[in-house]
Amino acid sequence: MSTKLGFAPLPTMTADEALSEAHRCLMCWDAPCTRACPTSIDVPGFIKRIAHDDLVGSARTILDANILGASCARVCPTEVLCAGACVLNELHERPIDIGRLQAFATDDVVFGDLGLFRSVESTGRSVGIVGAGPAGLACGAELARMGHDVVMYDANEKPGGLNTYGVANYKMDQQTAIREVSFVESLGVEIRSGTAVGADVSLDDLFKNHDAVFLGVGLGAVPALGLDGEDLNGVEDALEFIAALRSASVDLTGQHVAVIGGGNTAIDSVTQAALLGADRVYLVYRRGRDEMKAYPHDIERALTNGVDFIHWSAPKRIEGDGSVSALVCDRTEYGSDGKLQTTEGSEYAIPVSMVLRATGQEKRRSFLEQIDGVAVDASGRVTVDDQFRTGNDRIWAGGDCVNGGKEVVNAVAHGKAAAIDIDRVLQSSPRGK
Amino acid sequence: MADLSVNMCGIDSPNPFWLASAPPTNTGDQIARAFDAGWGGAVWKTLGEPIENVYSRYSSIDVNGQKIVGLNNIELITDRSLEMNLIEIEEVKRRYPDHAVVVSLMVESNADAWDEIIKQVEQAGADGIELNFGCPHGMSERGMGAAVGQVPDYTCDITGWAKASATVPVLVKLTPNITDIRMAARAAKNGGADGVSLINTINSITGVDLDNFVPRPVVGDKSSHGGYCGPAVKPIALNMVASIAADPFTEGLPISGIGGIATWQDVAEYILLGSTTIQVCTAVMHYGYRIVEDMAEGLSNYLDSKGMASVNELRGLSVAKVTDWQDLDINYVVKADIDQDKCIHCGLCYVACQDGAHQAIGAERSEDDKTNVWIIEDACVGCNLCSLVCPVQGCITMEEREFGQTHMTWNEYTSDASPGDLYPRPKHGVTIGGD
Ligand SMILES: Cc1cc2nc3c(=O)[nH]c(=O)nc-3n(C[C@H](O)[C@H](O)[C@H](O)COP(=O)(O)OP(=O)(O)OC[C@H]3O[C@@H](n4cnc5c(N)ncnc54)[C@H](O)[C@@H]3O)c2cc1C
Ligand SMILES: Cc1cc2nc3c(=O)[nH]c(=O)nc-3n(C[C@H](O)[C@H](O)[C@H](O)COP(=O)(O)O)c2cc1C
Numbered sequence: 001m002s003t004k005l006g007f008a009p010l011p012t013m014t015a016d017e018a019l020s021e022a023h024r025c026l027m028c029w030d031a032p033c034t035r036a037c038p039t040s041i042d043v044p045g046f047i048k049r050i051a052h053d054d055l056v057g058s059a060r061t062i063l064d065a066n067i068l069g070a071s072c073a074r075v076c077p078t079e080v081l082c083a084g085a086c087v088l089n090e091l092h093e094r095p096i097d098i099g100r101l102q103a104f105a106t107d108d109v110v111f112g113d114l115g116l117f118r119s120v121e122s123t124g125r126s127v128g129i130v131g132a133g134p135a136g137l138a139c140g141a142e143l144a145r146m147g148h149d150v151v152m153y154d155a156n157e158k159p160g161g162l163n164t165y166g167v168a169n170y171k172m173d174q175q176t177a178i179r180e181v182s183f184v185e186s187l188g189v190e191i192r193s194g195t196a197v198g199a200d201v202s203l204d205d206l207f208k209n210h211d212a213v214f215l216g217v218g219l220g221a222v223p224a225l226g227l228d229g230e231d232l233n234g235v236e237d238a239l240e241f242i243a244a245l246r247s248a249s250v251d252l253t254g255q256h257v258a259v260i261g262g263g264n265t266a267i268d269s270v271t272q273a274a275l276l277g278a279d280r281v282y283l284v285y286r287r288g289r290d291e292m293k294a295y296p297h298d299i300e301r302a303l304t305n306g307v308d309f310i311h312w313s314a315p316k317r318i319e320g321d322g323s324v325s326a327l328v329c330d331r332t333e334y335g336s337d338g339k340l341q342t343t344e345g346s347e348y349a350i351p352v353s354m355v356l357r358a359t360g361q362e363k364r365r366s367f368l369e370q371i372d373g374v375a376v377d378a379s380g381r382v383t384v385d386d387q388f389r390t391g392n393d394r395i396w397a398g399g400d401c402v403n404g405g406k407e408v409v410n411a412v413a414h415g416k417a418a419a420i421d422i423d424r425v426l427q428s429s430p431r432g433k
Numbered sequence: 434m435a436d437l438s439v440n441m442c443g444i445d446s447p448n449p450f451w452l453a454s455a456p457p458t459n460t461g462d463q464i465a466r467a468f469d470a471g472w473g474g475a476v477w478k479t480l481g482e483p484i485e486n487v488y489s490r491y492s493s494i495d496v497n498g499q500k501i502v503g504l505n506n507i508e509l510i511t512d513r514s515l516e517m518n519l520i521e522i523e524e525v526k527r528r529y530p531d532h533a534v535v536v537s538l539m540v541e542s543n544a545d546a547w548d549e550i551i552k553q554v555e556q557a558g559a560d561g562i563e564l565n566f567g568c569p570h571g572m573s574e575r576g577m578g579a580a581v582g583q584v585p586d587y588t589c590d591i592t593g594w595a596k597a598s599a600t601v602p603v604l605v606k607l608t609p610n611i612t613d614i615r616m617a618a619r620a621a622k623n624g625g626a627d628g629v630s631l632i633n634t635i636n637s638i639t640g641v642d643l644d645n646f647v648p649r650p651v652v653g654d655k656s657s658h659g660g661y662c663g664p665a666v667k668p669i670a671l672n673m674v675a676s677i678a679a680d681p682f683t684e685g686l687p688i689s690g691i692g693g694i695a696t697w698q699d700v701a702e703y704i705l706l707g708s709t710t711i712q713v714c715t716a717v718m719h720y721g722y723r724i725v726e727d728m729a730e731g732l733s734n735y736l737d738s739k740g741m742a743s744v745n746e747l748r749g750l751s752v753a754k755v756t757d758w759q760d761l762d763i764n765y766v767v768k769a770d771i772d773q774d775k776c777i778h779c780g781l782c783y784v785a786c787q788d789g790a791h792q793a794i795g796a797e798r799s800e801d802d803k804t805n806v807w808i809i810e811d812a813c814v815g816c817n818l819c820s821l822v823c824p825v826q827g828c829i830t831m832e833e834r835e836f837g838q839t840h841m842t843w844n845e846y847t848s849d850a851s852p853g854d855l856y857p858r859p860k861h862g863v864t865i866g867g868d
Contacts, residue, residue, distance in 0.1 A: 026779050028804070029779070032803065035802065090777035091777055091824070
């Protein structure tokens with residue numbers, strides 16, 4: 001075990017850097033960056049406030065729209081959101097570095113002691129939030145700022161959801177995620193970590209103790225693939241691998257790592273493995289490059305870190321004696337019916353010492369189905385209306401458990417929209433449910 | 434390669450690029466380095482009874498990250514002894530006999546004082562003398578500088594004293610802190626000036642330190658108004674140069690143009706509006722002497738492209754192109770045109786026209802979620818604003834439109850024998866609430 005992290009998030013901007021970057025912003029009308037943001041942050045507005053040396057105003061502009069502005073600044077795929085929409089791209093110029101400007105503007109407020117938001121008088125109404133991930137935190141923060149009592153329950157030891165346990169270290173470290181959670185707590189939210197609803201707190205108690213409930217339970221583990229040899233040492237859920245790295249680094253020197261999958265978890269896993277010194281890192285994916293769900297900029301980063309992409313390959317079994325020694329695959333191709341199929345007699349083995357599953361998280365179907373009135377669709381996502389109401393008129397839901405797994409910023413947008421509706425309902429309903 | 438040499442009211446200079454009387458011409462050593470870098474002339478930092486300056490002397494205006502768009506100073510004339518300066522003038526002239534060394538002077542308002550100092554600098558070898566009637570701070574309170582320049586009679590009298598003593602050409606440096614610069618130029622001419630230099634700095638306060646409420650530059654717990662210069666003052670100076678060049682009373686009076694000059698384009702504009710030489714201070718304080726390299730190269734290339742063999746051919750060509758408003762062709766019509774292939778969909782033209790001009794641009798989100806903009810031709814008054822805000826080179830252009838309208842000035846239009854009709858102007862707001 002080595003203490004080297006091997007990588008760290010980009011440092012925050014210096015004031016000079018931020019100023020010169022802020023001055024590059026054209027201040028577009030009906031700005032495309034704002035339109036591209038799921039939380040509709042007034043990007044030119046906060047950037048101009050940086051340029052005009054009003055950091056408090058800048059932070060407020062961001063945090064009013066998105067209370068997790070500090071983590072979104074670091075983990076958002078800005079390349080396909082705000083910065084991707086920046087008109088400077090069309091001038092073949094570097095787009096505004098919106099993410100880092102946003103971190104510059106929010107850090108002093110979120111991580112410092114610059115109290116920006118004053119507490120308001122309590123409405124006496126209580127909202128229970130299941131899951132202290134981005135969706136739950138955004139919902140809770142918004143409700144607390146409106147004066148409602150908020151209690152958040154999270155099964156994990158530490159709050160923050162995947163911001164704390166899932167995002168890549170080179171985007172944001174765990175400490176930063178947890179400090180942002182403390183900021184949300186400072187708005188008047190109570191967080192009970194290590195408390196699973198359905199186990200440590202019963203659903204009955206939850207509904208008894210709160211006027212309304214928000215479900216931000218996210219998704220579950222990556223399920224087993226059902227391959228022979230999956231129980232060998234060295235075969236792991238990629239999410240567990242990533243979660244472990246959040247609190248302690250590992251040295252992968254000498255290891256040959258295969259990650260199965262083509263989405264964001266797979267791409268983060270291979271990049272982290274490469275950065276941690278693995279000799280060989282393979283991304284093994286059934287289809288071609290164009291069909292990968294991972295973002296082009298993340299693929300680019302994996303490639304520049306020396307990851308080998310093995311396309312058109314379906315894992316068949318894992319071999320080894322106690323520990324993994326090879327991942328055996330078949331080649332794949334599209335058949336005449338347009339369906340992906342394995343090619344007969346194409347079997348080959350990749351010699352590896354680690355295999356990580358990154359083939360998609362499981363939905364929390366069994367938990368959700370216990371709750372009266374909450375419906376899930378065929379793929380296990382909670383069904384909600386435009387206001388994020390479930391079929392139960394006291395229960396709202398948002399985040400990954402609703403959209404099937406997107407980004408932090410989408411979860412924040414859901415949580416906030418749900419909070420606004422919860423407030424509306426609580427304000428208009430008689431007390432004492 | 435065009436000939437850049439000029440003769441400024443009798444002073445030969447290898448090129449029109451002179452340093453203005455200011456910190457860049459403070460010492461002989463500096464001027465020698467400037468001549469080595471390519472400057473054709475220098476106006477020595479104003480000599481007189483040496484003064485003492487305060488600590489903290491400059492402040493500036495930055496615009497959107499561009500440093501020193503305008504510079505303000507509360508420095509006075511030279512703080513070095515006359516003897517030392519005279520020795521250095523002599524040495525510079527000995528080493529650079531073909532360069533123009535003009536010495537700026539400011540002494541109290543009596544003929545003897547002027548006579549004495551003029552004799553001394555001529556003795557040292559000065560090619561010309563510049564009378565500093567412009568300094569707007571510190572010296573004016575002592576009855577010198579702008580205090581002289583603001584009263585045409587004083588300007589005329591003191592210029593007369595200087596002319597009576599001097600054998601070399603005398604330039605009068607004008608202050609812009611007056612209502613009509615032509616009065617000051619006329620007074621200088623009446624006093625016998627061989628040429629005028631303008632502008633000196635403009636009275637200014639650049640801003641206030643928002644922590645301690647003291648304007649900048651902060652001198653302890655107070656500040657003082659200063660003199661403003663740099664790129665921001667160029668339009669003001671150009672207008673003053675042009676109006677002197679066009680004034681029948683001062684027509685032909687050689688002008689050394691000053692104010693915000695930093696590039697060959699600036700130089701060309703000053704010359705087109707009637708300057709023979711130009712002087713630079715702020716740009717050198719910002720970037721050093723080497724800026725003269727591309728001034729010389731650029732001006733020369735420009736003259737070549739215009740087929741001009743000498744910079745003298747350029748002088749004054751724009752003077753007659755500045756006219757009174759009444760003499761403009763009111764039937765000249767332009768309309769904005771957007772090159773959709775170049776548009777980056779920032780919407781800046783739309784909001785500028787919508788909120789700040791004449792509501793002649795339409796905007797709409799396209800199917801692929803971009804801001805599409807278009808000109809509403811009938812509403813466009815051809816004001817240029819959209820083309821000014823557009824961040825893309827050549828994307829919005831103003832296109833001349835011929836509708837068979839006759840050339841007609843306001844004076845002609847309003848005369849009894851109006852030669853034609855006024856091409857219709859879009860009028861705005863008439864449809865509010867329906868009509
Ligand atoms: C490996 C990985 C990397 C990612 N990288 C990025 C990235 O770089 N940028 C980005 O924007 N997005 C990224 N995402 C996506 C992002 O993390 C999620 O979209 C976001 O965290 C969803 O927020 P959420 O609140 O809906 O769910 P989660 O973050 O998953 O939080 C759900 C929380 O609910 C808790 N919970 C669940 N059930 C219960 C229960 N019964 N009782 C109590 N608590 C419960 C869980 O413990 C968890 O803390 C990544 C996702 C993964 C998997
Ligand atoms: C710090 C400073 C000191 C100056 N001192 C003098 C001076 O002693 N005599 C003078 O005639 N003009 C003086 N000026 C004015 C300049 O010569 C010049 O007229 C003015 O700065 C405008 O030119 P610019 O825009 O190129 O700077 C001074 C200007 C500055 C900035």
